[in-house]
Amino acid sequence: MNPSEGLLAHSSDGRTFVYVGKETFAVVPGDIVVLNTEDSGMVLGQVLDCNDPAALDDGGSGVLLGPLDETGVPRPERRQPFRNARLSEPGERHLERLQQVSGATLEVGTWRSAGHEVPALLRAGAFNRHTFLCGQSGSGKTYALGAILERLILNTELRVVVLDPNADFVSLGEARADAPAAVADRLSDTAVRVLGADTTGHEPLRLRFSTMSRQAQAALLELDPMRDREEYNLLIHRMDETASSGLDHVVRELLVGSPDERALGLRIENLGLDHWEVWAGELPSAAEIVSSGSRATVLDLSGFEDPHEPMAVSLDLVERLWAERTSRVPTLIVIDEAHNLCPADASGALQQALVDRLVQIAAEGRKYGLWLVLSTQRPDKIHQQVVSQCDNLVLMRMNSPGDVAAVAHLFGYAPSAMLRTSPFFQQGEALFAGRFVATPSFFRMGARFTKEGGTDVAVPVAAP
Structure with missing residues (x-):
């Protein structure tokens, strides 16, 4: 030739x-x-x-x-x-057949290759591997994650739990006015429960101290079993009383007790835990709601006065899912703005406890049906032992050469020449790579079925 x-x-x-x-x-x-x-x-x-x-x-x-x-x-x-x-x-048939033989059926947008454009399909079954989604602010990351979650809720029986720091997914169960009628009907039949602080107007997002794991309780109270052995021993023997009487009542009793009891009471009072809104009392905790069979649950973590409250309720839920892992209920744990909940460098015992459990789920959770979806605009700020376990990648526009290099280092299955184009993506364009696509592909996200959050606030322009 x-x-x-x-x-x-x-x-x-x-x-x-x-x-x-x-x-x-x-x-x-x-x-x-x-x-x-x-x-x-x-x-x-x-x-x-x-x-x-x-x-x-x-x-x-x-x-x-x-x-x-x-x-x-x-x-x-x-x-x-x-x-x-x-x-x-x-031809178009080659692109379509390639996806079909891979088992991809979940339509999320369009795939353009060699001048042809066909529906972009994902393998729903491949979400039994951890997934990493990243893109800078304005790239369409929140929109894309919402589109993916909608389709998973509509087309699978996965239990879905969303840790939502910015209230971007609180309308995940509300169909848009322009959504297809069949989709709107199916969404109405799928109960998406939204939990939040009292100011949000959602179902109450709550935590029960007495049912937290001992390690989580100690992390919350910043107790070390050896350094703080007297207080820690009291934690073992006294704090179960909060199940019936509440934390504030127990604190009052501790403050008039022995020196060790007073020390524990002062610790709780100084940390401000007795004034937290998040305590369940007679209400169900978020962990109890998810365990009771809620199909899709969004935890709106915004709206609390103390930033440790959403961290504590997230830890309690993740701990409960891990404790019940042998039930093997297929569960997607979605963490938006994951650099805040699973950082490379944890700040304090509470966050460290959450990171440690997420690292364990990343390493061992797949065999129990616990699968992570991490979304962030700061890939280098996520704990590397979690990111390295992700077998699916969604990369949206990322201008920073350092961030692109970090993604290339972590995700060797994503072709480097394709990764290098990410600074030039338009809003809504993404590189999909990993087990959930037939082959690494450039997709454009399709229309959302539910009301989306995460949009930028517009600059008010004065009338001429």
């Missing part, structure tokens, strides 16, 4: 290919191509890198996805090395 005849490729290992020549159609990293071999018929491939535009010849490299049958379906056969193949553009 003569290089002047277009783009010509060869593969020495049956897994990857390199090509060179003169482009007769535009090729960019991520594009699907058809390789017409001399001996093995047609093979579907994906371009992963292209030569520098200043090079004399066009060229690049890619990965082979599989030989094609007569209908354009990639066959699950061993791919053979080949010496010569001409690259040609795929």
Whole structure:
């Protein structure tokens, strides 16, 4: 074959290919191509890198996805090395069939490749791996996460729990006026419970001290079992009384008791815990609501006076899910603004306890049906032992070269040339990579079905 005849490729290992020549159609990293071999018929491939535009010849490299049958379906056969193949553009059917054979059915938007645009599909079953979504402010990150969660709630039986620091997902169960009627009906049949502080008007978001794990109680009280052994021993023997009488009543009794009891009472009083709104009393706690069978629960963590209150209720819920892990209820734990709840450097015993449990869930939770979805605009600020366990990636616009480099280091399955384009994404565009897509792909998110939050506040412009 003569290089002047277009783009010509060869593969020495049956897994990857390199090509060179003169482009007769535009090729960019991520594009699907058809390789017409001399001996093995047609093979579907994906371009992963292209030569520098200043090079004399066009060229690049890619990965082979599989030989094609007569209908354009990639066959699950061993791919053979080949010496010569001409690259040609795929048809829409190639993109559609590639997704279908991967088991992807969850439509989230559109996929554009090699000049074609088809529905973008995810494998719902692949959310049994942890997922990482990142993008800078204004990239459409909150919108995209909402679109994904809507589809999972509508099309799976997953139990979904959302830790929502900014009240961006409190309308996850409310259909938009322009949502398809069938979707609106299904949403109305799916109870999405929203819990929040009293000022939010939602169901009360509450925590029960007496049912917290001992480690969580100690973290809340900043107690060390050896350094504070007298107070810690009192915690073991006295604090279960809060189940019936409440924390404020127990504090009053402690303050008139022995020196050790007074020390524990003063600790609680000095930390301001006796004035927290979050205590359940006669109300159900968030952990109890989720355990009772709530299909989808949004915890609006905004609105509390003390920032430790939402941290404590998050810890209690995560601890409960871990304690009940042997029930193996498939559960998606969604953490928005995850750099606040799962930071690389925890601040204080309470946050450290939450991070430690999330690290354990990231490492061991998959076999129990506990799967994380982490969303952030600061990928370098998330605890690396959690991020490193994520097998799915959604990358939206990210301008910082340092952040892009951090993502490239952490997610080796995402092609570097595709990652490098993220600073140029438009709002709503994203790179999807990992187990939940047929192949790394550039998607544009589709329409939301529910009312979205997280929009920017507009600058009020004076009337002319």
